[in-house]
Amino acid sequence: MNDDYNNSYQYNRQGRGEDYHEYPTDPSRTLENMSQILGLLSIGSCFIFPVILPFIFASVAIMLAIISRGKLDKFHPIAKRGVTLACIGIAINLVITASVAATSYRILTDRQMRSQANELMERMYGYPMDDLLRQLDDIYGTNLTEMAE
Numbered sequence: 267m268n269d270d271y272n273n274s275y276q277y278n279r280q281g282r283g284e285d286y287h288e289y290p291t292d293p294s295r296t297l298e299n300m301s302q303i304l305g306l307l308s309i310g311s312c313f314i315f316p317v318i319l320p321f322i323f324a325s326v327a328i329m330l331a332i333i334s335r336g337k338l339d340k341f342h343p344i345a346k347r348g349v350t351l352a353c354i355g356i357a358i359n360l361v362i363t364a365s366v367a368a369t370s371y372r373i374l375t376d377r378q379m380r381s382q383a384n385e386l387m388e389r390m391y392g393y394p395m396d397d398l399l400r401q402l403d404d405i406y407g408t409n410l411t412e413m414a415e
């Protein structure tokens with residue numbers, strides 16, 4: 267009974283069995299995994315911090331995948347997945363950015379959309395969007411209020 271306890275204690279104290287051998291990790295595998303993680307982060311950040319952060323994550327993911335290849339002719343499947351996820355993140359980010367830019371332009375140029383935006387902002391914040399645009403015109407010297415006229 268006491269010998270079993272001592273053997274168990276030795277095993278737990280070392281944290282590994284006698285047959286455990288530590289092998290050095292391959293740096294290219296680490297780069298591939300980081301590429302995949304950053305590819306996933308580029309997709310997730312599209313919905314939280316669009317425009318800048320997804321491009322940063324995606325570009326770093328693609329660079330890590332290329333570096334992980336080393337002198338090989340082909341990418342490892344994990345690195346391919348990282349590049350694919352990064353490209354998907356860039357595509358989603360471009361769609362979101364383009365739709366926001368198109369909607370903003372339409373609000374600024376279309377009278378009906380502008381009046382709806384004015385009503386909505388007045389209900390939500392207590393002042394119309396045109397007042398905000400006039401303030402921006404005064405501060406930055408733009409002509410945002412005249413775009414719809």
